[in-house]
Amino acid sequence: MDLKTIRATAKKNMNGTCRVCPICNGRVCAGEVPGMGGTGTGESFTENVRALANIKLNMRTIHDALEPDTTVSMFGQLLKTPIMGAPITGSGINAGGAISELEMVTAIVEGSTLAGSLGWIGDPANASLYEDGLAAIRAGKQGIAIIKPRIDSKEILALFKLAEEAGAVALGVDLDGAGLVTMALKGQPVGxxxxxxxxxxxxxxxLPFIVKGIMTADDAIKCVKAGAKAIVVSNHGGRVLDHTPGAADVLPEIVKAVKGKITILVDGGIRSGADVLKLLALGAEGVLIGRPLIVAAYGGGTEGVQTLLEKYTAELRAAMILTGCKNLKDISPEVLFKHK
Known part of the structure; x- marks a missing residue:
């Protein structure tokens, strides 16, 4: 399956909810929430992409990094790649509904697994949609579940238990969803x-506990003190608060504050393996892919997701060769070009 076919099929299936733009930067779909865009002006979405685009790489070709190793140990799993499938829900509301929630989340979890990675599932207000995600984890006997920060902690704990029973290898809460009005409208207020x-x-x-939606060093320190295993530096794809900086812009300060004390993951604006290299060089240990995997799922199902993740991993490996990195631990800030 080739990406050109995947994108063409996705564009047809998404029927205008996503234009499948040549550059996915949130400009055309700004303010389209529900939909695929960023909230308000859409700047938080576009800032994620801009922040990564502004980072340049140092090309080095005198070394012996001929066959880079992209494997990484994450949440007790040995993965072929540090690139994972982000927790995504709301196929019908946001992406046109040409495929069901079960089909989309299964594509992400199964496709991620086939690519040697991990697929994450989210937690929408509709309980049946969460069950779709759990079914995907049960089928693959692995995956990560991220739960909305409901005000009633008992509800969160009940959903945790379901994830544990399904075979999740880690779980957590996406605090970047703390202001989602749609949850309150459906009788499940979050905060x-x-x-x-x-x-x-x-x-x-x-299970290892993950806090998603960290954008400041002080919040990252609080996660360490609370005992979390990992954080995801994320502004929820720019879909919850307008005018935030890009994830790559805030990552260095967070890394400086908590590196070595907690696993640092990041999402937002990643469109290539070179982007992954940039974030790893800034100090992240893994990344999550969101919107591009929705397009991949709508354009090619499980195979589409696997194809895209393998493409990004191949691009990461190529970028590692051209920057002199034998393995992920070799990727350091020295990879990044510094303007004088």
């Missing part, structure tokens, strides 16, 4: 968590 509330959730499960 931020205090450090003590977060600590209670972390202590309620034996």
């Amino acid at each position: 931020p968590k205090t450090k003590s509330q977060l600590k209670e959730l972390i202590e309620a499960t034996s």
Whole structure:
């Protein structure tokens, strides 16, 4: 399956909800929420892409990094790549509904697994849609579940239990969803968590705990103190708060504050393996892919997702050769060009 066919099929299936633009930067779809765009002016979405585009790489060709190793250990799993499938829900509302929620989340989880990675599932207000995600994890016997930060912690814990029983290798909450009005409209209000509330959730499960939606160093430090295993530096794809910086812009400060104390993941604006290299050079240990995988799922199902993730991994490997990195640990800030 080739990407040109995947994109052409996705454009037809998404029927205008996503234009499948040559450059996915959020400009055409700005403000289209529900939809594929960023909230308000759409600047938070576009900033994710801009922040990565502004980072340049140092090309080095005198070295012996001939066959780079992209494997990484993550949440007790040995992965072929640090590139994972982000938790995505709302196929019918946001992407046109040509494929069902079950088909989309299965494509992401199965496609990620076939690419040697991990697929994440999300938690929408509709319980049946969460069950679709759990079914995908059960089928593959692995995956990660991220739950909305409901005000009632008992509801979160009940969803944690379902994820544990399904065979999830890790779970957590996406605090970047703390202001989602749609959840409240469906009788499941969400909100931020205090450090003590977060600590209670972390202590309620034996699985590695992930906090998604961290954009400042002080919040990252709170996650460390609460006992979280990992954070995802993310502005929710620019879909929840207008006028935020890009994830790549805030990542260095967060890395400086908590590197070595917690696993640092990041999402937002990643469109190639070179983008992945940039984020790893800034200090991230893994990345999540969102919108491009929706297009891949709509254009080619499981095979489409696998194809895209393998393409990004191949691009990462090529970029590692041309920057002199034998493995992921070799990727350092020295890879990045610094303007004088």
